Amino acid sequence: xxxxxxxxxxxxxxxxxxxxxxxxxxxxxxxxxxxxxxxxxxxxxxxxxxxxxxxxxxxxxxxxxxxxxxxxxxxxxxxxxxxxxxxxxxxxxxxxxxxxxxxxxxxxxxxxxxxxxxxxxxxxxxxxxxxxxxxxxxxxxxxxxxxxxxxxxxxxxxxxxxxxxxxx
Amino acid sequence: xxxxxxxxxxxxxxxxxxxxxxxxxxxxxxxxxxxxxxxxxxxxxxxxxxxxxxxxxxxxxxxxxxxxxxxxxxxxxxxxxxxxxxxxxxxxxxxxxxxxxxxxxxxxxxxxxxxxxxxxxxxxxxxxxxxxxxxxxxxxxxxxxxxxxxxxxxxxxxxxxxxxxxxxxxxx
Numbered sequence: 239x240x241x242x243x244x245x246x247x248x249x250x251x252x253x254x255x256x257x258x259x260x261x262x263x264x265x266x267x268x269x270x271x272x273x274x275x276x277x278x279x280x281x282x283x284x285x286x287x288x289x290x291x292x293x294x295x296x297x298x299x300x301x302x303x304x305x306x307x308x309x310x311x312x313x314x315x316x317x318x319x320x321x322x323x324x325x326x327x328x329x330x331x332x333x334x335x336x337x338x339x340x341x342x343x344x345x346x347x348x349x350x351x352x353x354x355x356x357x358x359x360x361x362x363x364x365x366x367x368x369x370x371x372x373x374x375x376x377x378x379x380x381x382x383x384x385x386x387x388x389x390x391x392x393x394x395x396x397x398x399x400x401x402x403x404x405x406x
Numbered sequence: 407x408x409x410x411x412x413x414x415x416x417x418x419x420x421x422x423x424x425x426x427x428x429x430x431x432x433x434x435x436x437x438x439x440x441x442x443x444x445x446x447x448x449x450x451x452x453x454x455x456x457x458x459x460x461x462x463x464x465x466x467x468x469x470x471x472x473x474x475x476x477x478x479x480x481x482x483x484x485x486x487x488x489x490x491x492x493x494x495x496x497x498x499x500x501x502x503x504x505x506x507x508x509x510x511x512x513x514x515x516x517x518x519x520x521x522x523x524x525x526x527x528x529x530x531x532x533x534x535x536x537x538x539x540x541x542x543x544x545x546x547x548x549x550x551x552x553x554x555x556x557x558x559x560x561x562x563x564x565x566x567x568x569x570x571x572x573x574x575x576x577x578x
Contacts, residue, residue, distance in 0.1 A: 310481055361521075
């Protein structure tokens with residue numbers, strides 16, 4: 239008997255014309271963790287990729303970013319932030335499509351605050367490598383994810399896919 | 407039962423004598439993303455890169471690396487290769503292999519190909535440069551769909567019992 243599928247695409251969006259935001263609504267609560275794979279290109283340099291969950295734009299997020307730019311490694315910390323970060327603050331590539339893997343641990347557990355881990359790779363000139371630990375101080379299950387950029391748009395061909403991982 | 411969307415495409419285990427490179431050819435074009443899992447040990451004392459290339463082409467590659475060892479963290483750019491990090495060598499303890507996850511999204515598109523690599527080697531040694539963690543952003547500046555993947559030892563060879571697993575991931 240074949241085992242049950244445990245890595246399941248929930249929804250995917252491939253950008254047909256430039257947009258500023260991408261939303262995943264009505265996220266099923268039947269998985270243990272979520273993985274968001276982003277393969278975006280931006281229209282304007284010097285911007286980051288951010289996310290908000292459940293329409294929360296309040297000061298309920300914090301993060302620690304470890305990043306490198308090809309010559310130095312550095313770390314920055316933000317508290318009482320209004321969003322979580324998928325990339326560093328200028329991490330969205332504009333000359334190619336980057337790779338960003340974001341993990342939402344235990345997203346449907348309504349007893350815990352949520353930890354969101356993001357790993358970004360942008361080898362553009364001026365790009366960087368990021369590892370970001372985000373924290374959302376809310377016990378609500380995550381039902382929506384809004385992905386946006388701090389400036390400009392996501393360009394045509396950018397791809398965003400949300401997967402669910404079931405522990406059993 | 408739902409159709410699986412995360413499938414093993416192919417695997418290779420290095421045999422006695424080692425190899426200078428491993429190639430996955432005829433990569434199916436039916437997935438959205440590729441995930442390559444590597445466990446490797448190199449035939450040189452201090453270890454060395456395993457380098458990544460596509461479609462038999464070794465040009466238009468670059469990598470941006472964040473790495474840590476001992477008490478240091480630093481960054482540098484490779485202008486002509488995508489290295490997966492420094493894998494354990496023959497001076498590491500026996501049976502010790504470095505590991506790497508290589509994620510390649512949208513590999514069939516006409517976009518330049520972005521690669522994300524997470525790699526570690528560990529050796530239970532307090533010596534400087536005896537263990538590393540690498541995080542790498544790679545870019546192949548070519549619009550061709552990826553049809554083959556080659557992993558090449560930087561200068562020597564990849565030793566016996568190194569393993570390479572290539573998975574395909576569909577988004578629908």
